Amino acid sequence: MEKWNGTIRNVLEYIEHSAREYPSNPAFRDDKTQVTYSELLQQTRRLGYQIAKKISGMRNPIAVFMDKSVECLISFFGIAASGNFYVCMDTQMAPERIRKILNSLQPAAVLGKSIQNEKLFSDYLILDYEELLAAGTEEGKQQECLKNIRRNMIDADPLYILYTSGSTGIPKGSVISHRSVIDYAEWVSRIFQFDEKTVFGSQTPFYFSMSVLDIFTTIRNGAALQIxxxxxxxxxxxxxxxxxxxxxxxxxxxxxxxxxxxxxxxxxxxxxxxxxxxxxxxxxxxxxxxxxxxxxxxxxxxxxxxxxxxxxxxxxxxxxxxxxxxxxxxxxxxxxxxxxxxxxxxxxxxxxxxxxxxxxxxxxxxxxxxxxxxxxxxxxxxxxxxxxxxxxxxxxxxxxxxxxxxxxxxxxxxxxFQIKHMGYRIELGEIEHAAGSFQKLERAACIYHTGKDKIILIYQGTAGKEEIMAYLKDLLPAYMMPEVMVQVPAMPLNANGKIDRKRLQEQYGET
CATH class of the missing domain: 3.40.50.12780 (ANL, N-terminal domain)
Incomplete structure (x- = not known):
């Protein structure tokens, strides 16, 4: 695809362009369904119109409570077409964390498929994805409504919010605009030369920022995203x-x-x-x-x-x-x-x-x-x-x-993660990297027990403690050597697939 030369101001223009150039190309696929660019554009517009009918005004947050799927992606763009911005929520998240996010967000609606937990969302308007798509098209009214919405949107408008953990226990919602995503997708496409033949294998959850590359580079190039x-x-x-x-x-x-x-x-x-x-x-x-x-x-x-x-x-x-x-x-x-x-x-x-x-x-x-x-x-x-x-x-x-x-x-x-130990400033990541290079270790994570003033290495692998110490002595100074080593059968991972350091700290670093 040619460079946009700074003329684009809404990510939906990517879908419109790809639907013109590659109407039959699959845009998104999962184990149950797929949607072509022509179908994606049609469903995005229908969903956007129906959401706009239900919610007054623009630039409102709408929570998406759906499993990772093609329908979830269509929901994001339908919300954008309605002039609002989406907030993807983890359906497996603890109810208390969901409540904290909802309290911060105060969404105009919660969009999902047959949402069961009515009590959790009882204070908010619930929109059913399938009901909205099944509603009548009203082609003329839909076209005029969406045209008016687009006319009043600018590239600085929010496109989405992603919530990350907060140090106080209150999640923080990062607000990202259309312009930021457009500039990012342009850079990614140019540097890595993605095109309509690219098929992305999507690993990360949609509530994790890494998914932004997959999703928006896909629609920018008429490519395919395989969940x-x-x-x-x-x-x-x-x-x-x-x-x-x-x-x-x-x-x-x-x-x-x-x-x-x-x-x-x-x-x-x-x-x-x-x-x-x-x-x-x-x-x-x-x-x-x-x-x-x-x-x-x-x-x-x-x-x-x-x-x-x-x-x-x-x-x-x-x-x-x-x-x-x-x-x-x-x-x-x-x-x-x-x-x-x-x-x-x-x-x-x-x-x-x-x-x-x-x-x-x-x-x-x-x-x-x-x-x-x-x-x-x-x-x-x-x-x-x-x-x-x-x-x-x-x-x-x-x-x-x-x-x-x-x-x-x-x-x-x-x-x-920087600690002061034995009078030295130490980066725990440096110890982790050294341990991770040992052939007999599959995973390694390093935490610091402040109460006992000890560096703790937690590892998954077949090596014994003496073997690890002998290996690390050639890579680390004496003051950086772990004083406690804990072997685990499997390293705990968080919902994003990364090592769950918070859990390790709670389990081994605060006792």
């Missing part, structure tokens, strides 16, 4: 067979999902010659497991992407262009186009090569702030600390990075 059943990630060989059968040729997964495939040696049994792009983000990618992928698929393109939910998804990227030993960390790279990323020392100065500082982002990917949460917004969406001559908003990440000799950023861990 992979979650259960297959417990059976790596079947997972790869499914990808082969559905012609998946591009993936953007969390490292834990990629590592499962590598650890189970699934690539020895199932070849994926069609897979040309492997992207990863969300947590540190263990180099040892990445090297397994690279050895089996040497012609594929690999890239490490980095960024928080608050800046749409990604602000830094590194396309692998050289070999790395199992012990070397993979850089998180350089800023995306039209994004400024910089890191500042504790003294407030820009870092130089070899120095570490806190990472900041500025530019079009940066979100609008947190919904109904001005205090938290003001804490991290701040004035650029490097200049005070004019308003220049930036997002303060809380991530620590180091600049290497090539001008690439290396992830050093969270600022709140």
């Amino acid at each position: 992979i059943p979650k259960k297959l990630f417990s059976f790596p060989v079947k997972l790869l067979e499914y990808m082969k059968e559905t012609h998946v040729n591009a993936i953007y997964w969390v490292p834990s999902a990629l590592s499962i495939v590598a650890d189970w040696q699934a690539l020895d049994y199932v070849a994926l010659p069609q897979l040309h792009t492997v992207l990863f983000a969300g947590e540190v990618m263990p180099t040892r497991q990445l090297n397994v992928w690279r050895s089996h698929l040497p012609e594929a393109r690999y890239a490490n992407l980095f960024g928080p939910t608050e800046i749409t998804d990604i602000g830094l990227y590194y396309i692998l262009d050289r070999e790395f030993s199992d012990e070397e960390p993979i850089p998180i790279g350089v800023p995306c186009e039209n994004i400024d990323a910089f890191a500042v020392t504790e003294e407030g100065k820009l870092i130089g090569k070899g120095e570490t500082g806190e990472l900041y982002f500025r530019g079009s990917f940066v979100g609008c702030g947190y919904y109904n949460n001005p205090e938290k917004t003001q804490e991290v969406f701040i004035q650029n600390p490097l200049q005070s001559s004019y308003p220049d908003p930036v997002y303060r990440t809380g991530d620590l990075v180091r600049l290497n000799e090539r001008g690439e950023y290396l992830y050093q861990g969270r600022k709140d």
Whole structure:
């Protein structure tokens, strides 16, 4: 698809373009159904019109309470067509967390399919997805209504809110505009050369920011998004067979999902010659497991992407262009186009090569702030600390990075994961990476017990404690060596497929 040259201001224009150019191409597929671009456009408009009839005004939040599916995706775009913005909610989420999100959000409606938990949503208007789509079309009225809505929308309008965990226990809702998503989808498409023949294998939940790349790059290019059943990630060989059968040729997964495939040696049994792009983000990618992928698929393109939910998804990227030993960390790279990323020392100065500082982002990917949460917004969406001559908003990440000799950023861990131990400042992520490079360890996570002043290494694998200590002595100074080691049969993962550090901290670091 040709570049849009800055003329697009609403993501629905992507669907309209793809429906004209590739009407019969499948847009979204899951195990039960698929929808072509022609059908997607028709259902988006019908749903948008029916929602607009039920809800007065525009720019209202509408919660989507549906399992990951084609229908869930159509709901997002139907809400956008109605002039409102969507909030995807995890249907498996604890009721108390759902209540907290609803209290913060106060949605104009909750959209779902046969929502059973009426009590949880009793204070809100419930819209049934199937009933709305089954309603009469009223073609003339629908066209006029949607035209009026579009005329009053601008690219700075919110497109969605994604809720992330808050340190106080109150979830934070990141507000992202059409413009941020459009600029992001343009950059992704250009850098990785996705087109109408691309088939994304979707791993991440739709309430997780990594899904933004899959969804919006798909509709931008007339490509296809194949929803992979979650259960297959417990059976790596079947997972790869499914990808082969559905012609998946591009993936953007969390490292834990990629590592499962590598650890189970699934690539020895199932070849994926069609897979040309492997992207990863969300947590540190263990180099040892990445090297397994690279050895089996040497012609594929690999890239490490980095960024928080608050800046749409990604602000830094590194396309692998050289070999790395199992012990070397993979850089998180350089800023995306039209994004400024910089890191500042504790003294407030820009870092130089070899120095570490806190990472900041500025530019079009940066979100609008947190919904109904001005205090938290003001804490991290701040004035650029490097200049005070004019308003220049930036997002303060809380991530620590180091600049290497090539001008690439290396992830050093969270600022709140940095500890003071035996008089030294220590990044727990550095210990994790060293342990993760050991062949006999499948997973490793490091936490700090503040009460006992001890570094704890939690690991999944076959190695004994003495073996691990002997291995780490060649990689870490004495003051960084773990003092307690805990072997677990399986590393706990959160709903996004990442290591559940909060659970590990509660279980091993606070007793």
